[in-house]
Amino acid sequence: MTDQKSSLLKIRGLRIEGRADEKWFEIVHGVDLDLRRGEVMGLIGESGAGKSTIGLAAMGFTRDGCRISAGSIEFDGMELTSSPEEDLRMLRGARIAYVAQSAAASFNPAHKLIDQHTAAPVQHKIRTRRESEEDAMELYRRLRLPHPEEIGFRYPHQVSGGQLQRAMTAMAMSCRPDLIIFDEPTTALDVTTQIEVLAAIRDIVDQFDTAALYITHDLAVVAQMADRIKVLLKGDEVEEADTRSMLASPKEDYTKSLWAVRSFQRQQKPPAGAGETPVISVSGVSAAYGPVKVLDDVSFDIHRGRTVAVVGESGSGKSTAARCITGLLPPTGGDIRHNGQVLPASFKERSKDQLRQAQMIYQMADTALNPKKRIGEIIGRPVAFYRGLRGADLKKRVDELLDQIELEPSQFFHRVPSELSGGQKQRIGIARALAAEPEFIICDEVTSALDQLVAEGILKLLDRLQEDLNLAYMFITHDLATVRAIADEVVVMKEGKVVEAGPKDEMFRPPHHEYTDLLLSSVPEMDPDWLDGLLERRGVDNIGEAARK
């Protein structure tokens, strides 16, 4: 379908530099890219691959502290690298539009959606405010947003994440651009919501024959969206091919490793003996934030040396359950037992030893580690607090812990978190939890902020630690691939209730509870026809409905 179309975007030898510590470092090393009218190209790679930087450069835009140092970017015959800022401004929004990763952060909280939608067409004198408002409603309808006449008059915080992401796609369409840059538009969404947004984006790009650069780290997603795929690694192109041949036969080793990344899978351990007391037993727990009930009669057990994965969409109560177990949020009903003993509801009433037994690892290692403290202090503090070690003993124990998480003590002891990579920071988070020598660790979305290869390393480490120390894990995640990799038992939660629970092998085998089925079938697969097939099975017009069921 794209063969006879003319070239729209031509990038040659693009080099981009970023500034750090008063020096310029090259972050994109001479990338070429060709995009024809109406074509969708997927840009894929891990974080730091330069995907977003290249995407923004296609609009003649660089973030503060970055500059284009060489190469040419030609958009429809116009050279962007040498164009004055004012000409670029006339282009942006009007002919090239941008859809950002987090719509919640990219819509201005102070203005209604419609005001933000109409800004570009009015600014570029393409439509009057009135025409643009009517057009917005039409686009909202096409993107299957609920209440298209009225939804634009809400503020961003009054609209859900998936709807916002579609409203942002509508906003990008407001001037009927020739090219849209989609920068990870579904990464922040739940799987069920992701499907709606993917389908909506694909439809509207088709309907208006818009060309698109689709940036993502998720292969299965890009397989649904793109005509061609370009793989990037650390600012270099690895390879490029059309979607089907790329999926069928990747040429480069790096691409193959990306394809194989979901291969880690641990055998499910045999269920614990009937008489064995669980390490943590949650029975009939209910909890509320003020008048809002968030957990309703939740029960599950976690046994020594086993991993229980708690899955569900955002708002399903997964993290609240963890807060109840740790005593941060005293439950309104039910109780939590540790080795058969009822734990006090609030952490304030628990003894030091009870506190020691349940540790947490957080999603964002960035914010969970004190940026001012050195690694030795971060890990040393719980060692000193729970074990009372001082001086040389303390240092020795911290070194042991660093060894356990496979980081060389002499290299890391004196560093601060900002000098570490994302994966290394998460390892420090693990070491800090281990420092208390707990029996039970809650892992709250510990891999969702990490690239797939790095995430796999973390999962393997957690698995090995479980073997060595006989730890029990409660693994909170919305990623079913992670569940498949590491869980022994699965608890599926929805709206504060447990809808299904059981051993992993059973959970991934039909028949499922209706909701589990929806979750499982919503995980994108590495098959370019998967989305079409799914939409057909569910009936295209009611994806939204299916997801809300």
Place this chain on the structure above:
Amino acid sequence: MKDVLSLVAKRLGLGFVTLLVVSIIIFGAVELLPGDLAEAILGQAATPETVKAMREELGLDRSAPVRYVEWLGGALQGDFGVSLANKRSVAEQLGPRFRNTLFLAAVAAAFSIPISIVLGVLAALYRESVFDRIANVATLTSISSPEFFLGYILILFLSVQNPWFPSISSVTGDMPFTERVFVTLLPAITLTLVVIAHMMRMTRAAIIALLASPYIEMARLKGEPRWKVIAVHALPNALAPIINVVALNLAYLITGVVLVEIVFVYPGVGQLLVDSVTKRDFPVVQACCLVFAATYILLNLLADVGSILSNPRLRHPK
């Protein structure tokens, strides 16, 4: 909207409690002064009999808590007692003075708030430019100079060398509005120079702090011009800190004007306060302090409410 109302009600309650605490401190501070008040007032005329009579007249023979409750009860009804110096009602003296102080503050605010916010926005828009640096240096210079010094400089240039403005701002109650503004102009400009730097720099900083936000990048990627990105997209989200610093400076315009009022012989509360302290006229001092405290608390309260209302999440709940 109900949430906002209950939040505002809570803040109001807290403000009232603060004022109560401050009133205790003001009353207590006078109590703690060394020596006997009656003896101090009588000075050389202090004989045991006159002191006793004076103590009775002042009510000093009764316990402090009783006098405090009486004083507070009166103050709540606008009765601050009688001045020791001239036996006139304190409220009667304070009322017109306070109106004058408010008038001066209003004139100064009418200049300084728009100027500093516009300057702050421009400095953020052209940050790191020559304009930004000059604005920064100029406002810093003016905030670093003592206000009496600024006042005398203004008098030197604007009323001595060029006789445009009166150097003494004697306002009277029956003055027409325009004339009143005219004579108030020099002290108002002095105050403007003092408060502008703080507000301008906060406006600039609050806006620049937001420039890395994704929604600012989005506005730029939609091709909106720079001034719109700053004024339409950044400024409304920077309002909370700006409102706070504006309120703080408004409070200063009312309670910190003592020196400026003296330089320009302006009949405001500040002058009254200084006069009363020298005359040991404690009822007046207490009343002035209480009025200042109330102003301060009220303005901070307004700032809190303003910041709450500037948050669209609270204005438009789900």
